[in-house]
Amino acid sequence: MAANLLAHALVEEGRHVVAIPSFGFERRGAPVAAFLRFDDAPIRRMTNIYEPDCIVCIDPTVARAVNIFDGIRENATLVQATRKPLGELNLPGQVARAGLCDAVGIALEIFRRPITNTLMLGAFARTTGLVRLESLQAALRGEGGLRDAALEQNLAALARGYEVTAVHAIERRAAA
Amino acid sequence: MSALPQARPQHVVCDGNEAAAWGVVLSRPDMVAVYPITPQTSLVEALAQFAADGVLDAEMVAAEGEHSVLSVLQGACLAGARTYTATSGPGLAFMFEPYIRTPGLRLPMVMSLVTRDTLSPQCVWGGHQDAMSVREIGWIQMYCETVQEILDTVIMAFKIAEHRDVMLPVNVCHDGNYLSFGVCRVDLPESSGVDAFLGQPDTNWHVALDPDRPMGVDPLTGGGGGPGPALFARYRKGQCRGMQNALGVIEDVHRGFRARFGRGHAPLIEEYRLDDAEYAIVTIGSMTGAAKDAVDEARRLGQRAGLIKVKTYRPFPLQAMAQAIAKVKAVGVVDRSVSFGWNCGPLHQDVLGTLATLPQRVAAVSFIGGLAGADLTPAHFARALQTTAQALAGAPPLAPVWLNEDDR
Numbered sequence: 001m002a003a004n005l006l007a008h009a010l011v012e013e014g015r016h017v018v019a020i021p022s023f024g025f026e027r028r029g030a031p032v033a034a035f036l037r038f039d040d041a042p043i044r045r046m047t048n049i050y051e052p053d054c055i056v057c058i059d060p061t062v063a064r065a066v067n068i069f070d071g072i073r074e075n076a077t078l079v080q081a082t083r084k085p086l087g088e089l090n091l092p093g094q095v096a097r098a099g100l101c102d103a104v105g106i107a108l109e110i111f112r113r114p115i116t117n118t119l120m121l122g123a124f125a126r127t128t129g130l131v132r133l134e135s136l137q138a139a140l141r142g143e144g145g146l147r148d149a150a151l152e153q154n155l156a157a158l159a160r161g162y163e164v165t166a167v168h169a170i171e172r173r174a175a176a
Numbered sequence: 177m178s179a180l181p182q183a184r185p186q187h188v189v190c191d192g193n194e195a196a197a198w199g200v201v202l203s204r205p206d207m208v209a210v211y212p213i214t215p216q217t218s219l220v221e222a223l224a225q226f227a228a229d230g231v232l233d234a235e236m237v238a239a240e241g242e243h244s245v246l247s248v249l250q251g252a253c254l255a256g257a258r259t260y261t262a263t264s265g266p267g268l269a270f271m272f273e274p275y276i277r278t279p280g281l282r283l284p285m286v287m288s289l290v291t292r293d294t295l296s297p298q299c300v301w302g303g304h305q306d307a308m309s310v311r312e313i314g315w316i317q318m319y320c321e322t323v324q325e326i327l328d329t330v331i332m333a334f335k336i337a338e339h340r341d342v343m344l345p346v347n348v349c350h351d352g353n354y355l356s357f358g359v360c361r362v363d364l365p366e367s368s369g370v371d372a373f374l375g376q377p378d379t380n381w382h383v384a385l386d387p388d389r390p391m392g393v394d395p396l397t398g399g400g401g402g403p404g405p406a407l408f409a410r411y412r413k414g415q416c417r418g419m420q421n422a423l424g425v426i427e428d429v430h431r432g433f434r435a436r437f438g439r440g441h442a443p444l445i446e447e448y449r450l451d452d453a454e455y456a457i458v459t460i461g462s463m464t465g466a467a468k469d470a471v472d473e474a475r476r477l478g479q480r481a482g483l484i485k486v487k488t489y490r491p492f493p494l495q496a497m498a499q500a501i502a503k504v505k506a507v508g509v510v511d512r513s514v515s516f517g518w519n520c521g522p523l524h525q526d527v528l529g530t531l532a533t534l535p536q537r538v539a540a541v542s543f544i545g546g547l548a549g550a551d552l553t554p555a556h557f558a559r560a561l562q563t564t565a566q567a568l569a570g571a572p573p574l575a576p577v578w579l580n581e582d583d584r
Binding site for chain 2: 004007008011017018021022043045046047050143
């Protein structure tokens with residue numbers, strides 16, 4: 001859902017986008033991944049992404065099941081749902097910028113459930129500056145399939161994610 | 177999926193399943209019958225939402241299974257309706273009895289086939305095995321490369337199917353996963369333009385369920401004596417003629433679409449960087465984008481690589497394929513399915529058949545990849561290109577090369 005909304009927002013900003021979700025059997029709680037490319041030029045390849053520039057991890061526990069940093073590029077950006085401070089995260093050296101957001105804690109306030117998608121979209125916008133918050137809000141209003149209280153909750157979550165995300169620039173360690 | 181737009185938007189951002197549903201909306205079928213099956217399910221959901229919102233003005237039948245889906249539509253089509261359905265893998269298997277009958281009835285239906293690998297092993301992911309398993313049933317098969325092409329081809333499919341020189345059902349195939357769920361910007365053609373492009377439904381002038389002109393539909397035909405054998409042969413020849421006529425009609429319809437809507441797609445075969453190529457890979461479906469990127473990279477490194485993409489697979493565009501292959505000295509054919517009888521990919525077999533019509537010798541290698549949702553990346557195609565280039569000099573491998581065999 002988050003990748004889909006981000007795709008809408010980026011298209012409205014004039015980008016070419018391909019977003020591809022990847023999942024197994026239909027069941028709740030299984031790890032899922034979605035891959036999104038955007039460019040100013042048309043994108044031909046309809047493939048997954050193996051060397052991401054940016055990783056958005058919307059579940060603080062998923063790293064127990066998969067290595068979310070697999071294939072990460074140099075000078076990468078991480079947008080992470082966590083209540084931990086930067087120093088307690090064991091980040092690989094390629095991560096040059098990290099946006100941290102206690103998305104689960106805020107989601108429990110807003111939704112009474114740990115639904116972190118829109119919160120982390122706000123966190124992504126704040127951390128990367130690659131998409132405007134207004135574009136995400138417009139996408140949520142127009143394309144999210146949400147209305148009334150659910151729409152208001154998600155708009156609030158988007159704004160909160162944007163507000164509270166702490167962005168850290170990480171100094172490169174000396175090359176080995 | 178998108179909420180009901182007050183005014184129809186000029187573009188949407190959606191996946192291939194929703195793009196197909198938009199193509200259905202714009203084609204104004206009289207009846208849609210569907211049963212959900214992964215990875216086609218969200219296409220059904222989109223149609224149901226469009227019908228509920230009044231965006232899709234068609235009678236929508238939620239049948240109890242795929243066998244009934246197609247049986248319902250056969251009746252509707254014989255009564256003059258423009259009809260649409262969509263299915264995938266196991267749904268297609270359950271539909272098989274009415275499916276195999278539809279081309280012989282010369283019913284111009286359109287069905288999206290959201291391609292999926294077949295069981296077993298148990299899997300829910302994309303692959304062409306379902307579509308390839310029915311390639312000789314008599315349905316026209318077109319394979320889409322992009323999400324935009326899905327929408328455009330669904331519309332064109334009605335015009336092709338209903339053409340009086342064709343009168344055959346069309347499968348618009350789009351790859352499960354990478355196209356069914358891949359989200360892109362999609363431009364919507366003007367509704368009135370599509371109306372003018374397609375014209376009125378024309379489905380039962382030849383055979384009809386119609387109280388005003390009663391006729392026996394599909395009486396027993398054939399047998400070992402009397403007029404039966406000749407009559408049966410005549411019907412079969414007519415079907416073959418319709419298939420062959422479809423090649424020209426598909427080209428005309430694609431040309432007409434481009435002229436009217438300002439964008440287009442290769443109708444039968446697309447040649448990519450082929451004119452000065454020494455060797456080429458042959459692709460089909462959504463894998464083609466990554467393959468084109470790999471060809472560009474090979475060119476950048478000084479290789480004379482090219483690509484041949486198959487859009488229309490049935491009827492097989494023999495002449496267009498022969499012209500394309502004649503430009504190179506080696507081809508590597510990448511199939512997303514398996515021909516168990518020939519130990520190669522099915523498209524590879526068609527290429528071998530094409531080679532028999534050429535005076536010169538062209539080396540051919542069979543690659544199999546992208547099964548059960550496996551990804552085919554530019555790196556896989558770089559390997560396919562390299563292996564094909566090696567076939568220029570030496571003997572090509574006789575067994576297929578399995579592209580995902582070493583993926584981890």
